[in-house]
Amino acid sequence: MSDVFAARRARLRDRCSAAGNAAALISRPANVRYLAGGAPHGAVLLLGPDEDTLLCPRTHAGGNTDGRVDDQLRLTVLATATGDPAVAAAGALTPSAVESLAVEEHHLTVARHRAIGSVAPRLRLADLGCAVEQQRIVKDEGEIACLRIAAEIADQALGELLESILVGRTERHLALELERRLVDHGADGPAFPTAVATGPNSGRCGHHPSDRRVEEGDFLSVSLGADYRGYRCLIGRTFVIGTSPADWQIELYELVFAAQRAGREALVPSAGYRDVDRATRQPLEAAGHGEGLAPRTGHGVGLEIDEDPQLAPAAMGKLDACVPVTVGPGVHLPGRGGVRIDDTLVVRPEADGGPELLTITTKELLAL
Amino acid sequence: MSDVFAARRARLRDRCSAAGNAAALISRPANVRYLAGGAPHGAVLLLGPDEDTLLCPRTHAGGNTDGRVDDQLRLTVLATATGDPAVAAAGALTPSAVESLAVEEHHLTVARHRAIGSVAPRLRLADLGCAVEQQRIVKDEGEIACLRIAAEIADQALGELLESILVGRTERHLALELERRLVDHGADGPAFPTAVATGPNSGRCGHHPSDRRVEEGDFLSVSLGADYRGYRCLIGRTFVIGTSPADWQIELYELVFAAQRAGREALVPSAGYRDVDRATRQPLEAAGHGEGLAPRTGHGVGLEIDEDPQLAPAAMGKLDACVPVTVGPGVHLPGRGGVRIDDTLVVRPEADGGPELLTITTKELLAL
Numbered sequence: 242m243s244d245v246f247a248a249r250r251a252r253l254r255d256r257c258s259a260a261g262n263a264a265a266l267i268s269r270p271a272n273v274r275y276l277a278g279g280a281p282h283g284a285v286l287l288l289g290p291d292e293d294t295l296l297c298p299r300t301h302a303g304g305n306t307d308g309r310v311d312d313q314l315r316l317t318v319l320a321t322a323t324g325d326p327a328v329a330a331a332g333a334l335t336p337s338a339v340e341s342l343a344v345e346e347h348h349l350t351v352a353r354h355r356a357i358g359s360v361a362p363r364l365r366l367a368d369l370g371c372a373v374e375q376q377r378i379v380k381d382e383g384e385i386a387c388l389r390i391a392a393e394i395a396d397q398a399l400g401e402l403l404e405s406i407l408v409g410r411t412e413r414h415l416a417l418e419l420e421r422r423l424v425d426h427g428a429d430g431p432a433f434p435t436a437v438a439t440g441p442n443s444g445r446c447g448h449h450p451s452d453r454r455v456e457e458g459d460f461l462s463v464s465l466g467a468d469y470r471g472y473r474c475l476i477g478r479t480f481v482i483g484t485s486p487a488d489w490q491i492e493l494y495e496l497v498f499a500a501q502r503a504g505r506e507a508l509v510p511s512a513g514y515r516d517v518d519r520a521t522r523q524p525l526e527a528a529g530h531g532e533g534l535a536p537r538t539g540h541g542v543g544l545e546i547d548e549d550p551q552l553a554p555a556a557m558g559k560l561d562a563c564v565p566v567t568v569g570p571g572v573h574l575p576g577r578g579g580v581r582i583d584d585t586l587v588v589r590p591e592a593d594g595g596p597e598l599l600t601i602t603t604k605e606l607l608a609l
Numbered sequence: 610m611s612d613v614f615a616a617r618r619a620r621l622r623d624r625c626s627a628a629g630n631a632a633a634l635i636s637r638p639a640n641v642r643y644l645a646g647g648a649p650h651g652a653v654l655l656l657g658p659d660e661d662t663l664l665c666p667r668t669h670a671g672g673n674t675d676g677r678v679d680d681q682l683r684l685t686v687l688a689t690a691t692g693d694p695a696v697a698a699a700g701a702l703t704p705s706a707v708e709s710l711a712v713e714e715h716h717l718t719v720a721r722h723r724a725i726g727s728v729a730p731r732l733r734l735a736d737l738g739c740a741v742e743q744q745r746i747v748k749d750e751g752e753i754a755c756l757r758i759a760a761e762i763a764d765q766a767l768g769e770l771l772e773s774i775l776v777g778r779t780e781r782h783l784a785l786e787l788e789r790r791l792v793d794h795g796a797d798g799p800a801f802p803t804a805v806a807t808g809p810n811s812g813r814c815g816h817h818p819s820d821r822r823v824e825e826g827d828f829l830s831v832s833l834g835a836d837y838r839g840y841r842c843l844i845g846r847t848f849v850i851g852t853s854p855a856d857w858q859i860e861l862y863e864l865v866f867a868a869q870r871a872g873r874e875a876l877v878p879s880a881g882y883r884d885v886d887r888a889t890r891q892p893l894e895a896a897g898h899g900e901g902l903a904p905r906t907g908h909g910v911g912l913e914i915d916e917d918p919q920l921a922p923a924a925m926g927k928l929d930a931c932v933p934v935t936v937g938p939g940v941h942l943p944g945r946g947g948v949r950i951d952d953t954l955v956v957r958p959e960a961d962g963g964p965e966l967l968t969i970t971t972k973e974l975l976a977l
Binding site for chain 1: 650667690691712714715716717718719720722723736781782785788789792802815904905921923
């Protein structure tokens with residue numbers, strides 16, 4: 242397993258060297274975890290010309306570190322409680338021959354960047370940009386295995402909820418119940434705050450669970466995901482409460498379902514990000530719901546629940562095999578409610594059977 | 610209520626003007642919330658010479674905003690989904706007579722700072738520093754009322770847990786149960802991830818709940834808090850499982866309890882931060898536990914669960930009345946476990962009865 246991390250670091254080091262930087266400082270936590278195996282709180286990773294060092298802040302008793310950290314890394318725990326490991330990393334480079342250090346300017350604050358510059362005034366600070374984020378887009382099979390387990394856990398938690406009595410329970414309670422079940426089934430935690438939306442709230446993107454109770458005739462939309470060994474998936478489903486959905490509910494559901502299916506079917510290697518978005522968005526626009534649509538219809542998942550690629554109208558780039566993405570259109574009708582249907586899938590070549598659906602809970606309109 | 614926020618902004622504006630900056634851009638979410646009443650995701654606050662504007666990213670349907678936002682603010686929702694409100698704020702200043710803009714260099718990334726500079730090249734960017742954080746240290750009675758309710762909620766959740774059967778349940782389950790109870794009692798959510806540590810894990814600072822089950826004879830240490838209208842408190846307690854605590858458990862408990870009491874008693878207006886830390890730390894050091902102690906024994910709470918002041922050996926500054934802080938020493942004996950006892954209190958003058966204890970759950974050693 243350790244070799245996986247070493248290989249990721251070697252690839253990044255090659256890229257840095259090609260850009261004329263002998264060293265790189267990784268500070269964004271998900272990037273540190275990707276390259277080091279684990280990311281103790283506040284730790285930064287220094288990719289040096291000779292060796293790689295994980296620098297951790299001094300915490301409590303004995304400088305507790307993360308058991309998953311690659312043991313090929315040198316580990317340094319700061320001597321003082323107030324020091325910044327990023328500044329210490331730059332300081333450690335000062336006596337060396339390294340002339341330039343690439344840093345994550347999209348993550349480091351202006352104040353930290355300046356502190357690094359002060360401690361190592363002769364070091365030229367370059368921008369690493371989103372090199373690590375780009376490297377993270379295509380997943381290896383070990384990462385996909387974690388996502389697959391995370392999706393199974395989310396499916397199980399959701400499946401159990403559907404077997405329980407829902408009418409009369411609040412959105413908040415249902416969300417907490419789902420999170421408890423995620424952990425029951427082996428998640429390290431929820432991948433993001435679970436969203437449960439009922440009645441007029443249903444179908445709203447990013448709805449915060451409220452004290453509204455589930456009522457007969459409601460749409461109920463749920464969005465949840467599990468974090469399994471750091472890898473995060475997402476599933477979103479909409480149900481109807483009671484035995485007889487209204488006509489408008491059936492129509493709206495079928496429309497969003499058709500849009501979501503179109504998006505899933507567009508997931509082939511070398512499809513443009515914007516083309517997948519277009520495939521999902523077009524049926525909704527054609528039905529007159531273009532105005533209220535979210536700015537994107539899906540995104541990458543991995544060590545973060547929201548990472549590249551973005552499936553959006555102006556997104557540049559093309560899908561590769563082994564890129565996990567969500568496809569999750571939704572329509573919300575103010576005052577009435579709406580529908581969201583969201584899956585996590587892995588892009589696969591058609592020869593391998595096409596996109597691999599990780600979240601397998603049915604997308605039929607269930608009346609609960 | 611709205612006038613509270615306007616007064617906070619007026620105070621900050623005075624401070625900025627005195628430093629020669631006619632405008633300030635607030636980007637750190639807790640600071641935006643403090644000054645604007647609410648902080649929609651990604652929003653920034655522009656304090657201008659004439660009017661104050663909250664700039665929000667475009668989100669989904671209709672540019673949803675936060676209902677708590679002060680209605681004296683001008684509200685701008687960006688036209689595009691990819692724009693940065695901080696950059697838009699600087700752009701909006703360009704045609705005005707404003708020559709310099711103070712920004713939060715400890716929060717803005719290098720990349721965002723540069724983007725602001727590019728859109729408004731004639732604007733001089735100054736550093737606001739931690740001016741808002743400093744303004745947040747002393748709380749008004751409205752803020753303290755929120756903290757008081759948050760503490761009551763945490764006390765209730767903890768009290769209910771103590772009445773249930775604990776042996777055989779995992780740390781993870783107990784933590785989730787506590788979080789559910791926090792929400793049951795009216796919390797907007799947990800103030801931070803609830804920590805439950807049993808047996809050899811007990812007393813460890815920042816322990817992540819594991820699958821270890823509570824056993825007879827264990828120490829059980831719990832740290833939780835509620836978020837009530839954005840204000841966050843903290844309570845930590847340690848219990849013993851079974852009817853007869855071992856001698857070492859009683860001794861260790863009494864030691865940590867004495868240290869925590871000494872810290873609480875040191876909370877008087879104009880006491881040095883380091884002196885409070887010293888009062889808490891000294892009994893533990895005298896008993897030979899100096900090595901493994903955490904770098905600090907308490908900290909401020911408010912819109913963030915961990916804010917200034919820091920109660921630590923090298924901290925500079927003195928307490929004021931109406932500053933809420935935690936006092937929470939802990940000792941962990943590797944392989945055996947340990948004790949943490951943590952309260953949230955508000956510093957008050959002795960004439961007003963001394964420190965106000967917000968978290969009132971008993972600190973007697975309970976055998977459960």
